[in-house]
Amino acid sequence: MSEINNQNNKTPWERVAGNGLLSRRHLLGLSLAGATGLIGSRVLAADASRVEIPQWSKRPGRDPSAYGSPSGFAQDVRRLAGNPNATLPGSGVSRTPLHLLQGNITPNSLHFERHHAGVPDIDPAQHQLLIHGLVRQPLRFRYEDLLAYPMQSRIHFLECSGNSGANTSPQAGDSSAAAIHGLLSCAEWTGVKLSTLLEEAGIAEGASWVTSTGADGASMGRSIPLNKALRDVFIALYQNGEPIRPEQGYPMRLFVPGWEGNVSVKWLTQIKLSDAPANFRDETSRYTDLLPDGRALQFTFPMGVKSLITSPSGQMQLRRQGLHEITGVAWSGSAAIRRVEVSADGGRSWADAHLEGTGQDLALTRFRLPWLWEGGPAVLQSRAIDAAGNVQPTRQQFQEIYSPANRFHYNAIQSWSVSEAGEVKNVYA
Amino acid sequence: MFTPDLRVAVCLLSLLSWAIPGQAAQSTPNLGQAVSEEQLQGLDLIVMPNGNGLPEGSGSAVQGQVLYEQQCESCHGAQGEGSPGVPALVGGSTTDTPPLMTVGSYWPYATTVYDYIRRAMPPTAPKSLSDDEVYQVVAYVLQLNGLITETFELNRNTLPAVVMPNRNGFIDRSQVQQVRP
Numbered sequence: 145m146s147e148i149n150n151q152n153n154k155t156p157w158e159r160v161a162g163n164g165l166l167s168r169r170h171l172l173g174l175s176l177a178g179a180t181g182l183i184g185s186r187v188l189a190a191d192a193s194r195v196e197i198p199q200w201s202k203r204p205g206r207d208p209s210a211y212g213s214p215s216g217f218a219q220d221v222r223r224l225a226g227n228p229n230a231t232l233p234g235s236g237v238s239r240t241p242l243h244l245l246q247g248n249i250t251p252n253s254l255h256f257e258r259h260h261a262g263v264p265d266i267d268p269a270q271h272q273l274l275i276h277g278l279v280r281q282p283l284r285f286r287y288e289d290l291l292a293y294p295m296q297s298r299i300h301f302l303e304c305s306g307n308s309g310a311n312t313s314p315q316a317g318d319s320s321a322a323a324i325h326g327l328l329s330c331a332e333w334t335g336v337k338l339s340t341l342l343e344e345a346g347i348a349e350g351a352s353w354v355t356s357t358g359a360d361g362a363s364m365g366r367s368i369p370l371n372k373a374l375r376d377v378f379i380a381l382y383q384n385g386e387p388i389r390p391e392q393g394y395p396m397r398l399f400v401p402g403w404e405g406n407v408s409v410k411w412l413t414q415i416k417l418s419d420a421p422a423n424f425r426d427e428t429s430r431y432t433d434l435l436p437d438g439r440a441l442q443f444t445f446p447m448g449v450k451s452l453i454t455s456p457s458g459q460m461q462l463r464r465q466g467l468h469e470i471t472g473v474a475w476s477g478s479a480a481i482r483r484v485e486v487s488a489d490g491g492r493s494w495a496d497a498h499l500e501g502t503g504q505d506l507a508l509t510r511f512r513l514p515w516l517w518e519g520g521p522a523v524l525q526s527r528a529i530d531a532a533g534n535v536q537p538t539r540q541q542f543q544e545i546y547s548p549a550n551r552f553h554y555n556a557i558q559s560w561s562v563s564e565a566g567e568v569k570n571v572y573a
Numbered sequence: 574m575f576t577p578d579l580r581v582a583v584c585l586l587s588l589l590s591w592a593i594p595g596q597a598a599q600s601t602p603n604l605g606q607a608v609s610e611e612q613l614q615g616l617d618l619i620v621m622p623n624g625n626g627l628p629e630g631s632g633s634a635v636q637g638q639v640l641y642e643q644q645c646e647s648c649h650g651a652q653g654e655g656s657p658g659v660p661a662l663v664g665g666s667t668t669d670t671p672p673l674m675t676v677g678s679y680w681p682y683a684t685t686v687y688d689y690i691r692r693a694m695p696p697t698a699p700k701s702l703s704d705d706e707v708y709q710v711v712a713y714v715l716q717l718n719g720l721i722t723e724t725f726e727l728n729r730n731t732l733p734a735v736v737m738p739n740r741n742g743f744i745d746r747s748q749v750q751q752v753r754p
Contacts, residue, residue, distance in 0.1 A: 231648045231659050232696045261696065275605070276613055283605030292602050344601045355619060361699045363618060363692035369747050414616060421747070422619050423682050425689035429660075429674065432743065438667035440679075443747035549672045 157516065161495035163488035164516040165470075168498045220244070223254055224322050234262015234361065237304070239326025243457045248473065248501050248508040249299070250329035252384050257391045258304050258327060260426075261361030264411055268395040271359065273341075273379070277416035280346030287395045290381060293336040298378070298401065299507045301330040301475045303447045305404035305431050309551030311539070311558070316572045321457035324570060325558070330475075330508035333399050334382035338415070339374045347417065355422045356398045356407075357414040366407045367421035368400060368445070376401050379412060402477035402506040403445040404553070406431055434547035447477035448555035449536050451484050451511070451528035462566035465519045470497070471512045476530035481509040483529040488515060490523035490559065490573045491538070497526070505531075522562040523573045539572055618700075620688035624733030627687065630704040631728035634721065637713030640706055644695050653717045663717045667742065677718030681743055683735040686711045708732070 158167035214221065225238035238257045240250055250256075257263075268287035276282035304327035310317055311324055338354075347370070354373040357365040368377070380388055380399040388394050393410030400407045406426060421427065421443070433441040451474035456462060470488075474481045480503045485494040497511035511526065528536045542556040559573035620626040642651075648659045653675070655661030665673025676686055691707045693699050702710065712727040720735055721727070727735075 229658070231656075235696070261693065261699065274608065274613055274616065276608070276610060276617070281605075282608045282610060282613065284608045285605050289602075289604035292604060294600070340601050341605065344603060344605050357619070361693070361696075363699070365619065365688075365692070416617065416619060418621065420621060420623075422688070423622050423685050425685055425693070428682065428685055428743070429676075429680055429689075434667060434672060434674070435744075438672070439742050439744060440667070441746050442743040443745055444749075445747070547667075547672060 160513075161487060161489070162493040163520070163522050164518060165486060165488050165493075165495045166467075166514040166516055167495075168512065168514055221254070223256070224320075224326055225257075232261070235260050237327060239322050240329045241322045242326055242328065242452075242454045242473070243321040243460070245454070246471075246510075248330055248510050249384065250331055252331070252386065252389050252392075255329040255331060255383070255389070255392060256302075256304065256327045258306075258405065259360070259391070259410075260364050263391050264360050265390065266359060266395060266411060271395050271413065273396065273413060273415070275341055275345045275415045275417075277355075277418050278348040278351035279342070279417055280348055283341070283345045285341065287381075290336055290379065290396065293340060295334050295336055295381070296378060297332055297334040297382075298376075298399075299330065299332045299504055300399065300401045301328065301447075301506065301508045302399075302405045302408060303328045303450075303475070303477075305406055305447075305552045308450075308554040308556075308558075311556065311570070311572075312543075312548070312551050312554050314548075316570045318459065319570050320459045321452060321454050321558075324458065325452050327405070328473075328475075328508075330473075331384050333378070333380040333388075334385070335378045335380040335396070335399065338377045338379060338398070341379070341415075342374070342417075350419045351417040353418050353421050355414075355416045355418060355424075356409040356412060357416075358393070358409045359411040359413040364406075364409060364426060365422060365424040366409055366427055367418075367424065367443075368403070368407050370417065372400065372403070372445070380408075400445075402447060404431060404447055404477075407445065431552060433552050434550040435545070436547050438547075444553055445477075447475070448553055449476035449478065449481075449528050449530045449534040450474065450555040451481075451526040451536060452558040453486070453524050453526050453560060456524065456562065456568045457560055458568060458570040460568040462517060462562060462568065465517055468515045468517055469512055470515045470524060470526075471510065472526050473508045473510055474499075474526070474528035475506070475508050476528065476532070476534060477506060478534055479531035480505045480507075481528055482531045484509070484511040485527045485529075486511070486513045487525045487527075488522045491525055491557070494527065503531075517562070517566075519564060521564055523571065524560045524562065524568075525557050525573070527557055618688065618692045620684045620691070622682040622684050622733065624684060624729055627684070627729035627732060628704040629729065630708055631726050632705050632708030632710075632712050633726050634709075634712040634716035634723045637709035637711070637716075640702075640710050641713045644702075645710065653714065662714050667739065675718070676714055677720065677738060679739050679742070681737055681740050683711070683715060683720075683732055683737055686714060687732060 221244045223238040226236045229235045240256045273285040307327035355367045397410040453472035474484045484497045497513040500510040539556040561571040653663035665675045665678040708727045715721045
């Protein structure tokens with residue numbers, strides 16, 4: 145499908161799809177002379193001033209500190225936090241600034257938040273984890289006890305079931321990638337396998353579900369099937385190497401890889417085995433997916449295969465024509481990401497993006513593809529495919545399945561339009 | 574790494590642990606402290622659809638109206654119609670345009686209303702209502718939806734028997750874990 149475009153017989157750009165998508169392979173081997181050849185008209189005027197040694201190179205800097213913080217010049221890299229909720233104190237979200245981050249790992253201070261009754265201040269010395277119900281021996285664990293258990297570290301994404309729900313509304317809002325998709329983060333989580341603790345308590349005959357309850361004001365509860373709990377669920381004590389943050393459940397949270405974030409119950413204090421789901425409010429009234437006929441899908445746990453371009457993305461401004469890198473993240477709650485395709489012409493033609501990362505199950509995968517913007521209008525899209533063969537749907541395909549009112553589990557292809565003036569906007573294409 | 578001899582010993586030990594009833598699990602430090610279900614009754618707020626977990630006590634809608642007006646009405650409205658940012662509790666339909674999903678039109682189990690109010694409501698003081706008061710408020714919300722009469726006594730036996738209109742409105746996808754619809 146690829147073709148060599150020798151626009152002026154000097155520049156060996158290999159166009160891999162329409163509207164300027166380029167082969168990354170050729171770009172990497174390209175000489176600087178070749179690159180400037182094509183965009184020569186955009187070369188900046190020469191600056192003849194002397195290059196001086198900066199002031200900060202002429203004096204000692206700050207002392208080491210006990211706990212680091214970002215540069216004062218990078219203070220715009222922050223979560224998008226909503227206003228305090230007057231009727232439901234502490235309930236709300238803050239969103240990860242996906243468009244300002246790189247790589248696959250979300251720093252702890254920027255991991256998204258969703259709380260139903262605020263963040264409790266829990267003294268770990270007084271916190272207890274109770275395991276009971278259909279077990280041979282109900283058990284109580286202290287935080288200090290769990291620190292002594294064999295642990296595992298896993299890199300996993302976490303996504304709120306309501307993430308990207310803004311794009312289910314009839315008109316596309318003029319929003320940033322963070323505002324639409326920022327209820328998504330990825331971290332290395334370390335903790336104790338739930339199966340280890342269940343083995344210690346002894347699973348009684350008839351147990352088929354696990355209910356988990358947090359120690360927050362809402363005592364948020366969720367039910368998951370026992371077979372998932374025994375497969376890969378763990379009790380996370382560390383987040384990117386340090387004790388998990390209060391807003392992520394300090395001193396401990398359940399972590400349920402690949403599944404809607406709400407089941408990874410924070411401030412975990414109670415695990416009860418049962419022969420049926422509890423049908424908590426947050427698995428009946430909420431987090432269920434309404435269908436056009438008025439019925440609803442319940443316990444739709446795995447997050448769908450999904451991707452989005454984080455740069456260029458909504459509300460950004462392209463300031464020059466020429467070479468840009470299209471980059472973004474892809475993930476699936478069912479498997480590793482196998483492939484991400486990118487389009488610059490609204491889905492008429494696609495090219496495979498380069499994937500970065502280990503191809504790890506249920507983790508974010510960064511993708512990249514060079515793009516030559518020559519000043520024309522474009523619609524940028526990405527489409528992810530996971531190792532189980534799931535393909536990210538178009539918005540129309542998603543909308544055909546669900547009620548227009550359903551805002552959960554939205555995983556359709558994101559379209560960003562680029563105007564001739566370089567303005568990037570959220571659109572439905 | 575284990576030496577081969579140690580590996581054999583570990584294998585034998587783990588086989589023994591399954592073979593001998595009451596033997597402690599071998600892959601854990603066994604630091605869990607035994608507790609009894611009785612000790613956990615104050616902590617465990619889970620109410621199952623079959624009524625399991627419902628406490629003693631009772632309440633009616635007549636009693637619940639007083640409490641509702643004091644504790645719930647300012648946010649959920651006099652008739653359970655809700656307010657900006659606060660869900661409606663009464664009426665609606667999942668097939669309206671737009672759909673209105675309330676306790677009456679959407680919630681599949683009356684037990685969930687008890688479970689949720691007892692653990693999470695009112696938001697400024699969750700778990701402040703007594704078990705009887707929760708029965709009363711649940712009764713009033715059900716009565717506003719026309720599901721029980723004003724004097725019907727809700728208790729651990731009668732509450733699970735209240736059949737919610739949308740009881741059969743959910744499709745269980747819990748064992749479908751690979752491909753979304």
